[in-house]
Amino acid sequence: MAEQNYKRSRQRERLLELLRSTKEHPTASWLYDRLKIEFPALSLGTVYRNLGVLRDQGLLRVLAAGSTFDRFDADMRTHYHFMCERCGAVEDLALDPDLGIEQRAAQCSGRIVTGHRVEVFGFCEACASKESRPIGPSQ
Numbered sequence: 001m002a003e004q005n006y007k008r009s010r011q012r013e014r015l016l017e018l019l020r021s022t023k024e025h026p027t028a029s030w031l032y033d034r035l036k037i038e039f040p041a042l043s044l045g046t047v048y049r050n051l052g053v054l055r056d057q058g059l060l061r062v063l064a065a066g067s068t069f070d071r072f073d074a075d076m077r078t079h080y081h082f083m084c085e086r087c088g089a090v091e092d093l094a095l096d097p098d099l100g101i102e103q104r105a106a107q108c109s110g111r112i113v114t115g116h117r118v119e120v121f122g123f124c125e126a127c128a129s130k131e132s133r134p135i136g137p138s139q
């Protein structure tokens with residue numbers, strides 16, 4: 001039993017390390033594919049469960065990218081995202097967060113404001129170059 005618990009927390013630790021080591025804002029299955037090499041008995045359900053635990057612990061956030069799959073981010077600082085409308089890629093934006101908006105939102109709503117998020121949409125570099133290329137048979 002102790003062995004089981006150890007294995008479980010070890011998997012969660014590695015999951016967080018993996019998420020912190022990437023700028024990809026990966027999906028659960030991206031994380032699963034990589035962790036499975038290290039933990040062959042791992043299931044996708046366990047990855048989802050562990051992601052939920054880490055979220056509840058405030059160690060990661062879930063990005064509702066408006067696409068089919070949730071993406072995960074272990075960078076808990078306030079920062080903005082660029083999302084590709086075509087392939088769903090998520091990139092961090094090198095843009096200083098406008099913390100004044102939280103103050104103004106608190107003032108105009110009379111509510112306690114705990115944060116805000118900004119998502120900018122468009123085409124990533126790879127999709128933009130596909131976009132500008134004439135459509136036709138590839139060589």
Ligand SMILES: [Zn+2]
Nearest residue numbers: 084087124127
């Ligand atoms: Zn793209």
Ligand SMILES: [Zn+2]
Nearest residue numbers: 073075081092
């Ligand atoms: Zn991010």
